[in-house]
Amino acid sequence: MTEKHFTVAGTATNPDGTTKARFANDLVARIKILNKAGCTNITLEELPHAMTKLQALQFMQNKALTGDASYVVASKLAEKTKLAKKGEVKVAGVKVKTPASRARAVKAAVAMVEAAQ
Secondary structure, three states: OOOOOEEEEEEEEOOOOOEEEEEEOOHHHHHHHHHHOOOEEEEEEEEEEEEOHHHHHHHHHOOOOOHHHHHHHHHHHHHHHHHHHHOOOEEOOEEOOOOHHHHHHHHHHHHHHHHHO
């Protein structure tokens, strides 16, 4: 199964006060939908190129996010990283590893989440 790619990513706070990571392909339409739903603190931005949710979260983590937004991005990144690790396969007792750059990003995300707790 192929993963969806998005060109817009960011965070928004729901009317009940919870902040969530948001992904879309149309910035203006997504902002209109979030406004209509009563969301506040909407911070969406165009990504440099189409990305998966995991890639977009890694990109957003490198931005200067503060408060709830940074916590939400780190938490969602840890969740997506955990799901990505489930895709690894053991063959004859040897674990298939991800590329080195992705592994470093995963370790950094896990360390950030652990530090936040």
